[in-house]
Amino acid sequence: MPNALTLDVRQPGSSTAVLDVQGDITADSEKPLMEAYAEAGSAKAIVLNFSGLEYMNSGGIGLLVTLLVRANRAKQKLLAFGLTEHYRQIFELTRIDEAIEIFGSEDEALQAASK
């Protein structure tokens, strides 16, 4: 059963925003994802927390690529953590991991974001 995506946006530092993913990322997730991105504003680094990700499909991957394109244009860095082994493999297969750096924990991600 589809679980609509919700994202909480946190700002642990002045230049970093954390987006807590909860639910599914599919082609239907464009609105919540882009709204959360807008909420993150001009943060230099955006950290995606995938710990609450239930399911992501190719449509969702397409949305992440769209997000990446926008972030690249705005010279923002995209980072991620909390991915299960399966989605981590998918990030590697699609080579999205070359554009979104992946970390094992929030601390590691935040540390990298502040550099």
Add this chain to the structure above:
Amino acid sequence: MEREPEVTAPPAAVEPVAFELSPTDPLMHYLQQAGGPVEIDKLKLDSPGLEQMRKADVALVVPLVSQGELIGVLSLGPRLSEQQYSADDRKLLENLASTAAPALRVAQLVREEEANIQARERYQQELRIAHLIQQNFLPREQPDIAGWTLSAFYRSAREVGGDFYDFIELDNGRIGVVIGDVTDKGVPAALMMASTRSVLRSVAARFDSPGTVLEHANELLCPDMPPKMFVTCLYAILEPHSGKLVYANAGHNVPYRRRIDCVDELKARGMPLGLLPGSKYEEKDVMISPGEIVLFSSDGIAEAHSTDGEMFGCPRIIDVVTHHASSADLRNEVLDSLHAFTGAEWDQEDDITMVVLDRLPYDASDFAASGEERLATFEIASETGNERAAMQRVVEVVEGLGIDPTRLDKLKTAVAEATMNAIEHGNHNDPDLPVTIEVTKRPRELRVAITDHGGGAQIPDETAPDIDAKLRGEQTPRGWGLFLIKNMVDDMIVTSDEVHHTVTLVFSLGGES
């Protein structure tokens, strides 16, 4: 027509004179009516035959008439005594003619009959040769394949046609299936059939694609094909394990597939072999599921006529295939229907050939033979998001097979992606069109077949997604579906027919089981 000398004074030598009398020559008609000897001098006819006779110095002509038909003449030169022929002479000649005519007629009939017998013997001999060639080049037995019954039927017409069929064993247990028909009859057709069969066998060993096989066979046959002769031929490759049938057709009769609820025509475009160099052959594929049956036939069935002159026709064949009972032999059902239509007195007009591929239905006894087991078949409505339900169902079905969680995640993603494609691209989100999902297990692999109603259309080649190109905006951000599927499973088999499109995910279960 000989020049008859006078009996009393035979000359040393008389040259026989031959006349050409055309059936339309007025002299012919005149002699037939004359009723006795005719003096040439007294005739006034515009007749080339008469001219010839005058030149040859013929004086008297005695018609030989048998049963009202002019069958010859006695032509006599002037009497050697230089007297006129007397009334007695004429009487004698008339008597002679009336006795000679029937005897000559009998001799003519005997000679004609001898010629007929010779012609008939030659014809019979040719038929025997044609039969012999035909029999020598048709397979003596059918391949024996687990889970399938392959059968064939061939019966030549009295005048042998050019029908043929063949089973070619290919690598990996695949079978090449051939059915064809050489236009023309008798020895020429039989020889061309033998040559086509050899060409197909050699080309089939070199190429895996039926379209390419027909293309090459056509190139090889074109230069040697006699005028007004060509070969219709269907070539298919059967993968018994999966049920996949790839086929191409060079103008031969369309095969029929019996499914659970309908009969499909397995159409593919292509010119007959030997007509046009450079011909291309459309290639199609279809998945033959357990319980389904495919009938290949020659035009000797569809084009058979009843005593009223009505043709049997394809709709009647489809009707037989539709009502085929799985316990019966489809070949016999077709023949019974045909014979009921043509009547008992039917003189078979053309060769009759059938090849039947029967994929046996699943039942308990087959599990052991094929090692295959159907775990579930279900349908979902074509609505976005339903792929999650499909994924969940498959997870429940395969529970207990001991698939480790990492591998299970891959299967889930592959099932979800393939189902999404079926919903969106195959069924265009039409909730009335279901996506059918069939899960089967074999000793070492799991198969999930996902079928939608997107058959008939060509599937465009999807460009491989490239993240760099996407980030540069040169590719759409989307288009990851097929890429993901291919990377999640061990093999992906795509098949389609006029109506359906099926993606079969092959997932290795590993280890012994």
